[in-house]
Amino acid sequence: MRIGHAITAMMAMDEATWARHANPWSVWTRVPILAAFALALYARAWIGAWAALPVAALVVWTFLNPRVFPPPRDLTSWAARGVMGERLWLARRTRPIPRHHVHAATALLAASALGLPVLAYGLVVLDPWATACGTLLASGAKLWFVDRMAWLTDEMDGATQAPGGRIGETAGDRSAGSDENG
Numbered sequence: 001m002r003i004g005h006a007i008t009a010m011m012a013m014d015e016a017t018w019a020r021h022a023n024p025w026s027v028w029t030r031v032p033i034l035a036a037f038a039l040a041l042y043a044r045a046w047i048g049a050w051a052a053l054p055v056a057a058l059v060v061w062t063f064l065n066p067r068v069f070p071p072p073r074d075l076t077s078w079a080a081r082g083v084m085g086e087r088l089w090l091a092r093r094t095r096p097i098p099r100h101h102v103h104a105a106t107a108l109l110a111a112s113a114l115g116l117p118v119l120a121y122g123l124v125v126l127d128p129w130a131t132a133c134g135t136l137l138a139s140g141a142k143l144w145f146v147d148r149m150a151w152l153t154d155e156m157d158g159a160t161q162a163p164g165g166r167i168g169e170t171a172g173d174r175s176a177g178s179d180e181n182g
Contacts, residue, residue, distance in 0.1 A: 013066065018087060021066035027079035030065050031143065033058060034119075038135045041123045078150050085149025088156060101152045105145055112141035 013021070020026060040054035072080050088097055089105060119134025121127065 017066050018083065019071040020069055022075060022080040022083040023069035023072045024077045024079035026066050026069045027083060027146070030062075031139070033062055033065075034139050034142075035135050038119060038123065038131055042126065042128075042131055045126050075153075078147070081150035081153040082146035083149075085151070085153040086146070088152055089149060097152060098155060101148060101155070105148050105152075108141050108145040108148060112138045112145065115139075115141065 037055065037058050040051055040058055043054065044051040075081060075084060088095065092102070115134045115137030117134070118130055119138060122130030122132070122134050
């Protein structure tokens with residue numbers, strides 16, 4: 001099983017969860033999670049074992065986040081298009097995506113992964129610079145990856161399973177249909 005599919009399985013991401021995760025509130029409240037984890041783990045230097053409380057709260061929030069917001073009204077926001085692109089990315093074995101996106105996305109995921117050992121080192125030895133650099137590299141590359149996924153969605157015409165839509169239906173198709181229905 002590939003790592004993306006393993007993470008999806010671990011997060012129990014079904015169709016309804018993906019639809020809710022496409023809400024920009026879900027995406028933007030998820031962005032600071034890695035930095036918050038880093039701070040919570042670093043806090044053991046100041047609050048000792050009590051640092052387990054914010055870590056536990058962040059684990060719970062990480063799981064609940066894609067479930068607590070309603071599906072978006074439309075998929076035109078950058079965040080929603082990024083989530084839909086992630087779905088396309090995960091399905092790339094059965095639904096090929098343009099090669100230029102594969103290479104760029106793979107490089108961005110690798111860059112994000114390179115930040116994790118730096119972050120881990122910083123947290124183990126309590127080095128604030130390594131912690132900050134690792135967090136920035138991992139988070140920055142992940143945001144750039146999401147941006148690439150929004151581009152992928154745009155390029156593939158948004159054809160993915162979407163809240164309120166069908167596979168192959170674009171946002172334009174949905175808005176045209178809503179005019180007919182009043």
